Amino acid sequence: MHFDFSYFLSLFALPAFWQASVTVIELSTLSWALGLALGFPLASAKMSSRRWLAVPASIYIWFFRSVPLLVLVVFVYNLPQLIPSAGVALSHPFFSGLVALVLTETAYMAEIHRGGLLAVTKGQHEAGAALGFGPIGLHRLIVVPQAFRVALPTLINEFVTNVKLTSLVSVISLTELLMVGQRLYSQNFLVMETLSAIAIYYVLIVTVCGWLLNGFERRLDLSRRKPPTLDSAALAALLASLAIPVKRGARLPRDADATQRPPSGRGTPDALLLKDVHKRYGQHEVLKGIDLAVRPGEVVSIIGPSGSGKTSLIRTINALESIERGEIVLFGEAFITATDRPGNRRVRAGVSRIGMVFQSFNLFPHRTIVDNVALAPRYHRRGTRDETTARALTLLDKVGLLAHAYKYPHQLSGGQQQRVAIARALAMDPAVMLFDEPTSALDPELVGDVLNVIRDLANEGMTMLIVTHEMDFALSLSDRIVFMENGTVQFDGPPHAIDALPDTDRVRRFIGLERRDAGIAHDAVVA
Incomplete structure (x- = not known):
């Protein structure tokens, strides 16, 4: 053919x-x-x-x-x-x-x-x-x-x-x-x-x-996007546009009374009040009637063994998990009840007053660092695009990451991503901050930077609940330690009471074990 x-x-x-x-x-x-x-x-x-x-x-x-x-x-x-x-x-x-x-x-x-x-x-x-x-x-x-x-x-x-x-x-x-x-x-x-x-x-x-x-x-393709770190000239220009002093490591100017803790007198309502909160997953009850009050400006660290209900507790406070019984009150106002449906406006309004920092960062990978921080205020119409961007840049300077503002999350280390997550939560001007084991996913050498940011927030009077295994940090920073085990609160008091009270042997043993395990992990990393 x-x-x-x-x-x-x-x-x-x-x-x-x-x-x-x-x-x-x-x-x-x-x-x-x-x-x-x-x-x-x-x-x-x-x-x-x-x-x-x-x-x-x-x-x-x-x-x-x-x-x-x-x-x-x-x-x-x-x-x-x-x-x-x-x-x-x-x-x-x-x-x-x-x-x-x-x-x-x-x-x-x-x-x-x-x-x-x-x-x-x-x-x-x-x-x-x-x-x-x-x-x-x-x-x-x-x-x-x-x-x-x-x-x-x-x-x-x-x-x-x-x-x-x-x-x-x-x-x-x-x-x-x-x-x-x-x-x-x-x-x-x-x-x-x-x-x-x-x-x-x-x-x-x-x-x-x-x-x-x-x-x-x-x-x-996000992997092809690799904006550089801002050089000194670009950083100085950006700082000048925000009216922030060009000084390495400088902190943001704050109001004269910003470092004063909010009044917590007898007539002031609790920042958070949990009444008989119960939570179960199927037949497994993880929270068995939690009662907890947090005063404005208090720093409360929640500690306890794995499976004790710490993370479930903090997730119910931010409405990420529903509750079967009980009530959560925010600054004296009804916030979460067992009968609330998903999308409840009252709950969403309360959530906007609470900042949440996750263990695994949960940054939005398709957005730059500054967009991650500015996105929520922009969505809630808390200023123009320029205003929310300026606010985001200011917060990134606060956590020491202004030079990385136009990068993407995949370009940052774990510690840097966690500091961005803190800035993102702060962008909503929350009245309460929740931290769910903010350092557990980090290498030991990255933990310090994140803890320093949290310490600064405590010094500024931010009300905080911190689920953590960093015992030394919790004891030095917290107004109160809450020890949980088997879905109940076993101890709730100031750090000094752990050694002073006779019925705190279980808490002392736990703290000792945690410190020992942390020391072994640190020695292994050094080796």
Whole structure:
């Protein structure tokens, strides 16, 4: 069999093929984009805890992933026979093909989006909730941008697949590449030459579109973003713009009475008051009737063995966990009860007055350091964009990280990320700060910088609850030590009372063990 190269090459100058290529690009791009947009709410519906949303979404995805596209194309094209009113639009092969492709693409896109959404860690959701973000704001600013980056390679692959699937629309006489080729080789019988040219056209379309989409993917690749540390000149200019003295290690100017602890007289309500708080996970009760009062300006360290309920306690205070019984009062006002529903406005308003610093930092990886700090005040409209940015830069200077303001979290050490997390919490001007083992994920040499920032906050009169295993730090900084074991408070008193009271043997043994373990860990690191 002779391959006619001259005829094969002549097909690349044929206007009908180039017009058909445009049709393929239009059909594949439109169906991919519409499927991309419609697939996200479908994925969210399938992941919903509401069955009336999840079940129909699951059925849609199951059905349209099961039906062959060729069958669906023919069915949609002939649908006007059943529904005459649909004839105006569906009688045109392009629109019939578009509808069939969108129905199928939406089902596949939903599963791709779901994979991206599942890849966003629980900590990101909790960080947004701790900053007072509502469900829509949380998804728009935090979850969706991260999920989209995760899903983008698969979405690009789906576009390539969609380009090739457009050839099936030729069965309803759409003038696309395969239809043009069929008309030619039915006349001249040069099948191999014509199909080879069609294959080249598809390769060109996929190559050019894939190159553009891959370029977009590279632009969103966070690992390629490595802004430098600000040099001395840039840092001096930034400090001057914030009206902060250019002095290495300088602290922020504060009001004259900022270092004074808030009044805590008899008529002043407790900053936090927990009344008979119970919490369980399934059949396991982790909090068994906690009563705790924290006065304004107090620093309370919560210590105890693993599994004693320390972290569960601090998470209930910030509404990250619900309670089964009891009540939490914030500055004399009702805050959290056992009957509260998710999204309760009163609870969200209270959460915005409480700063939370997590053990694993939970910074938003897709945003710069300064954006991490400014995002929550900007979302809550606590100033213009310039004002919230200036406030964020000021706080970064406070924690000694102004030179890194335009970097991304992946460029920082663990200790630096934790200090950014503290600045992010402070950006909401909280009345109470919660720390959930803020140094446990850090190397020993990084612990000091974080503890120094917390110590400065204590000196400024910030009300703080700190879950920690840093015994020396807790004893030296805290007004009170709360020792928990088996879901109950076993000791609540000032540090000096641990040695003074006769019934604190268990606390003394625990503190001794913690100090010994810390010393062994430190010696191992040094060795």
